[in-house]
Amino acid sequence: xxxxxxxxxxxxxxxxxxxxxxxxxxxxxxxxxxxxxxxxxxxxxxxxxxxxxxxxxxxxxxxxxxxxxxxxxxxxxxxxxxxxx
Numbered sequence: 810x811x812x813x814x815x816x817x818x819x820x821x822x823x824x825x826x827x828x829x830x831x832x833x834x835x836x837x838x839x840x841x842x843x844x845x846x847x848x849x850x851x852x853x854x855x856x857x858x859x860x861x862x863x864x865x866x867x868x869x870x871x872x873x874x875x876x877x878x879x880x881x882x883x884x885x886x887x888x889x890x891x892x893x894x
Contacts, residue, residue, distance in 0.1 A: 810835075819858035 814821045824830045834851055837843045843851075 814856055817859075819856050822855050822857065824855065 811821045824834075826833075834843070834848065838845070838848045
């Protein structure tokens with residue numbers, strides 16, 4: 810999941826519980842203990858970007874995928890062009 814997100818020019822930030830909390834949420838989704846909508850909202854809160862390989866240095870801001878707003882903690886950049894295959 811993280812690789813897919815990053816290959817598309819975004820970044821995933823694990824919650825405060827780290828990798829274990831991320832794994833638990835994925836297990837809850839697989840076990841149908843959370844809805845797809847709940848998982849999508851949880852995921853969107855942890856994805857920021859888009860970024861490009863030549864994005865400027867961190868300016869203390871990040872763009873939230875969910876809200877489209879800039880919030881403290883990361884950087885806003887430009888979307889990377891997809892690779893030609």
